[in-house]
Amino acid sequence: MPLDEFDRGIISSLQEDARMPVAAIADRVALSPTPVSRRIKRLEDDGIIRGYAPVLDPRKLGFELDAYVLINLAAHSDDNIERFESAIQANPYVIACHAVTGDMDYLVHVIARDVEHLSEITLKSLVRIPGVRDVKSIIVLETIKEKRALPLD
Template identity: 40%
Template sequence: MNDLDKIDRALLAALQTDGRMSNAKLAETVGLSETPCARRLRRLENDGYIERYRAELSRRALGLGVYAFVYVRFAVHDKNQANRFEREIQAIPRILSCHNVSGTADYVLQVVAHDLEDYGTFMRDQLRGLPGVTAVESALSLREVKSPGALPLA
């Protein structure tokens, strides 16, 4: 982060707001001409500050009305079992994220489903059958107050 100057931070901030911004608009936004802007952008990508570009889709428009935080616990903490669990969840699209955490749970998942019945079926038929899973607790989101947004650049 110390390698970033004011213009680099401005580039990253602008792209977090609009990842489809053209190079010309981006250059104008940060006060550069197009060639130096493109060069800086390429460096930021190559240095790993920008991992990828993607579209943010609407859960509502896609009919995914249930958003749950799922706390998964293991009875036995075996490295091979944990590795199998982590590999298998990679292939389940409705699991948006998975974090190995400290505390009473071993993992916290973010999961989407069409409705409560769909969520219940997923829990019964998929999640509870994953390697190592002995207990599952869900917290359903009632309302999103703040969505994942731009990373702080200060």
């Protein structure tokens, strides 16, 4: 669905602050609140806006370590993939998982309290998933850029 300048302005405003009042968005995009509300509803109904969530600071919640774990499966059978993906879904420290191209099968984003906690997550959870063959960890030293906002051009 093509977005017009008003839709892009509305989305941009919501990406900046999802709690922004409709009246403030309306002022920004030069529409009255009623059409802005209708457009937001349409964007939600069309699945362009999938939801609203607070952006949390992991460090303030005790998660000092951010890591990426690269995982290869021993075989790409339906059973292996299903077991792996179920275990990943159930692990609260896995905040994202992507099937990827290249040398590894999955890129798993993990948060942990510290190195020992990462070791526990990796050695007692991820490595023990039936069908996992190789696991490599990458620890984030510093985050240079992190945005959830998508470009709208």
